[in-house]
Amino acid sequence: MKLRKIIYSAGALGLSMLMLSACSTTAKDSSSSSSSSAKSSQTVKKTQKPGKKIAGASLKDGTYKLVEDSYDHGYKVEMEMTVKNGKIKNTKYDQVNKDGKSKAKDSSYEKQMKKYAKIGPKEYISQINQEWASNASADNPGNLSAISGATNSSYTASNYAGQLTQAAQAGDTKTIHIANKAKYHDGTYKLEEKNYSHGYRQVYTLVIKDHKIDKLTYDQVDKNGKSKTKDAKYEKQMKKYAKVGPKEYIPKLMEEFAKSNGNMEKVQVVSGATESSNQFIAYVGQLLNAAQEGNARFIHVDNIVYKD
Known part of the structure; x- marks a missing residue:
């Protein structure tokens, strides 16, 4: 994909940003996305919440799902979020093959990825799920931070979690389909x-x-x-x-x-x-x-x- 022209403009978030270290290691992940164990659904536990919410629609009860339409290196992302009484109760991030088996159980992939990235699906998918659940419990489910060695997987999860949050605000329980291998349409x-x-x-x-x-x-x-x-x-x-x-x-x-x-x-x-x-x-x-x-x-x- 050739980038023809970029218009430099401006934009940023407020000074309330998390002062995290700027670790954006380019991942050597051999897949465009990643997964957790098929049993990696996280029950949201209480954690420290930010200040009082002053803007943004509340989440509507329901189960919200997102799936990629195409397999990449034999796997595709599946995500699910359950909202009850306006609060996120469960979250799940996984990547599965055509048989529904999680990448976290693929020992060959685990070995190959650790060779290049020093981290495998068992570790970084668990981290993605834990952070998503933690953020959700603080009523701030989006914007997951990058995991060293699995940057693209982290970015993908953050993007998709945001889309699920938007669906929950609208109360739209229709499964979100991501055409992850499709060409861009003009x-x-x-x-x-x-x-x-x-x-x-x-x-x-x-x-x-x-x-x-x-x-x-x-x-x-x-x-x-x-x-x-x-x-x-x-x-x-x-x-x-x-x-x-x-x-x-x-x-x-x-x-x-x-x-x-x-x-x-x-x-x-x-x-x-x-x-x-x-x-x-x-x-x-x-x-x-x-x-x-x-x-x-x-x-x-x-x-x-x-x-x-």
């Missing part, structure tokens, strides 16, 4: 956050031409449409804590995307802007899924926002 694909966090929300536009990425714009704007990169006060405040501001890390993310030719696995997390990087990767991943589906819809994300 068209303009847009994604925007509905709610403002620290005065800003993210907006994206992806243009596909001749089945290739032609243009991507990314910004975060206030209620007047002004870019966060022009907010000198925000830039100064963020640099005080993270050593990096929107003027630096947003162009860097776009540069990473351009270098990756649209391969989100290769987009490196920007040090000091880990959460913003993770959300960029997840949202662009969702737009690419929409392009594979060929549904040039306007994706409105009713993003959950918490008071500090």
